[in-house]
Amino acid sequence: MTEPTYEERRLSFGSSAAHYDAQRPGYPAYALVWGLHGASRKVVDVADVGAGTGLLTRSLVGLGLDVRAYEPDAGMLDQLGAALPDVERAQAPAESLPLPDASLDAVTAGQAWHWFDPQAAAAEFARVLRPGGVVVLLWNTRDTRVPWIDALSDIVDGGDSYRSNRTEAFEAIDAVHPGVVRADIPHRVLMTPDQVVGLISTYSYVNLRDDRDDVYAAVRELLATHPGTRGRALVELEYVTAAYRWERPS
Numbered sequence: 007m008t009e010p011t012y013e014e015r016r017l018s019f020g021s022s023a024a025h026y027d028a029q030r031p032g033y034p035a036y037a038l039v040w041g042l043h044g045a046s047r048k049v050v051d052v053a054d055v056g057a058g059t060g061l062l063t064r065s066l067v068g069l070g071l072d073v074r075a076y077e078p079d080a081g082m083l084d085q086l087g088a089a090l091p092d093v094e095r096a097q098a099p100a101e102s103l104p105l106p107d108a109s110l111d112a113v114t115a116g117q118a119w120h121w122f123d124p125q126a127a128a129a130e131f132a133r134v135l136r137p138g139g140v141v142v143l144l145w146n147t148r149d150t151r152v153p154w155i156d157a158l159s160d161i162v163d164g165g166d167s168y169r170s171n172r173t174e175a176f177e178a179i180d181a182v183h184p185g186v187v188r189a190d191i192p193h194r195v196l197m198t199p200d201q202v203v204g205l206i207s208t209y210s211y212v213n214l215r216d217d218r219d220d221v222y223a224a225v226r227e228l229l230a231t232h233p234g235t236r237g238r239a240l241v242e243l244e245y246v247t248a249a250y251r252w253e254r255p256s
Contacts, residue, residue: 009100015043023059023082023084023224025204025207026058026085026208027059027060027089027157028114029207030045030061030208031200032058032064032065032142032144033116033146033193034192034193034248036191037144037247038065038066038069039059039069040249040251041142041143041249041251042178042251043251044251045100045111045112045138046253046256047111047137047139049071049111049112049140050071050079051071051110051111051112052071052073052074052107052111052112052114053073053074053103053113053114053134054074054075054076054111054114054115054116055077055100055103055114055115055118055127055131056115056116056118056119056121056122057075057086057095057116057118057119058074058118059085059086060085060086060090061116061170061229062114062116063075063093064089067090071112073093073233074093074096075090075095075096075117076096076097076098076099076103076104077097078097078098078100081098081115082095083095083097084120092248097252099128100115100118100121100123100126100127100130100197100206101122101123101124102130106134107133107134108133108136108137110135111135111136111139112141113131113134113139113142114141114142115141115143116144117144117145118148119179122177124153124178124182125182125183126184128182131151132254135188136254137254138256139253140251140252140254141250141251141252141254142249142250142251143210143251144247145248146245147208147245147246148245149192149244151244152234152244153234154234154235157228157232158206160201161221162206162209162212162221163226176250179252183252185252185253186250186251186252187251188248189249190246190248190249191247191249192247193244193246193247194244195243195245196240196241196243197240197243199226199240202229202241202243203225203226204223205243214234217225226231
């Protein structure tokens with residue numbers, strides 16, 4: 007089996023952006039609000055970085071904020087534009103945002119920080135934030151305390167450390183954003199078994215594998231036979247949303 011490279015994985019999403027947008031979950035409102043409350047200034051101007059198809063961007067718009075979206079993958083950005091035509095957006099990496107110094111109250115990233123160069127992105131986020139502004143990083147991580155989800159993870163898990171070890175993730179972020187604070191927030195999504203397989207197919211470390219069809223078959227078998235999912239039209243996919251916030255010192 008040929009393992010996909012990091013760069014192949016990083017740029018693998020745009021060709022199936024509509025599928026990604028339909029299958030990936032959003033984020034619990036409390037996680038985002040908790041993160042933004044880390045600012046010591048009023049939050050109005052926000053950049054959603056590594057915005058993908060706009061799953062987190064939509065929540066920011068729903069809060070009535072002035073949001074700009076930045077995403078390096080053109081296919082993902084086109085999908086975001088179709089969903090959120092009024093949101094200002096640009097194709098740009100996290101490490102080089104087309105923004106003036108001290109122009110934002112918050113920078114957010116949902117399910118994206120692990121694709122950035124941490125040192126360069128941290129410096130760029132600090133550059134564009136006003137004093138008292140906040141960086142908010144969110145990940146939906148599967149709750150492997152649930153037996154069937156633990157079994158699912160045994161089948162599909164790849165090398166994304168932010169999914170597998172939140173302690174290591176915290177330490178890695180704290181190394182570039184000293185003083186970062188984390189909260190773990192429960193999040194539940196109801197899905198059909200077919201939707202679970204569709205979700206797994208959006209994981210870059212699965213959909214680029216030579217044996218991905220075998221992985222999907224194993225997931226279907228698990229859902230059909232595990233006591234926690236067998237015979238159910240809908241299953242509860244339990245997440246823990248790992249939320250991090252870091253305030254730029256005043």
